[in-house]
Amino acid sequence: NAGVTQTPKFQVLKTGQSMTLQCAQDMNHEYMSWYRQDPGMGLRLIHYSVGAGITDQGEVPNGYNVSRSTTEDFPLRLLSAAPSQTSVYFCAVRDRALASPLHFGNGTRLTVT
Amino acid sequence: RKEVEQDPGPFNVPEGATVAFNCTYSNSASQSFFWYRQDCRKEPKLLMSVYSSGNEDGRFTAQLNRASQYISLLIRDSKLSDSATYLCVVNQNINDYKLSFGAGTTVTVRA
Numbered sequence: 001n002a003g004v005t006q007t008p009k010f011q012v013l014k015t016g017q018s019m020t021l022q023c024a025q026d027m028n029h030e031y032m033s034w035y036r037q038d039p040g041m042g043l044r045l046i047h048y049s050v051g052a053g054i055t056d057q058g059e060v061p062n063g064y065n066v067s068r069s070t071t072e073d074f075p076l077r078l079l080s081a082a083p084s085q086t087s088v089y090f091c092a093v094r095d096r097a098l099a100s101p102l103h104f105g106n107g108t109r110l111t112v113t
Numbered sequence: 114r115k116e117v118e119q120d121p122g123p124f125n126v127p128e129g130a131t132v133a134f135n136c137t138y139s140n141s142a143s144q145s146f147f148w149y150r151q152d153c154r155k156e157p158k159l160l161m162s163v164y165s166s167g168n169e170d171g172r173f174t175a176q177l178n179r180a181s182q183y184i185s186l187l188i189r190d191s192k193l194s195d196s197a198t199y200l201c202v203v204n205q206n207i208n209d210y211k212l213s214f215g216a217g218t219t220v221t222v223r224a
Binding site for chain 1: 144145147154155156157158159162200202204207210211212214215216217
């Protein structure tokens with residue numbers, strides 16, 4: 001039982017390149033989300049999904065796309081990487097129950113040069 | 114006003130000391146409350162949920178004060194391994210999956 005798996009763990013991109021951060025869960029939770037965390041700042045919500053086929057924007061969605069074709073997977077796409085997207089990215093999932101906590105993946109550390 | 118606010122600290126305490134800190138939330142309708150622990154930009158990990166009557170897990174005690182809209186975390190007999198950033202997390206809308214995060218309170222326990 002892996003929980004929430006993120007790949008890759010580390011990535012270096014050049015400005016303008018595109019890439020996809022992968023997130024997979026085996027917890028069968030409806031809600032999946034992507035956060036970024038920058039030094040000295042809290043977690044900021046990028047995009048989220050409440051089920052397959054349903055996605056919505058969070059607090060900082062610009063420059064990122066998501067899709068949710070299955071319950072298990074929620075990839076985050078950077079269309080044209082910018083240095084401002086250098087950050088640590090976390091995928092997190094939770095059950096629909098009100099008292100259900102968020103479960104996080106190990107994170108992807110992205111550097112854009 | 115931010116939805117969830119925490120004193121950033123840092124709280125520097127000696128081993129064995131007690132440390133406590135609060136987190137305030139803006140929405141009086143908030144239903145679920147959690148404390149997470151985060152080590153040096155690793156993923157946040159659930160420390161404990163916070164229940165209406167307050168709850169304890171070993172050396173950690175969490176309280177909820179709905180009237181004043183804050184939750185608290187108390188750590189007794191601090192260990193070096195308790196050094197971390199503690200995140201307050203609140204579900205502010207019963208109809209919403211999204212959780213609101215505080216920016217974190219840093220605790221450093223010294224020998």
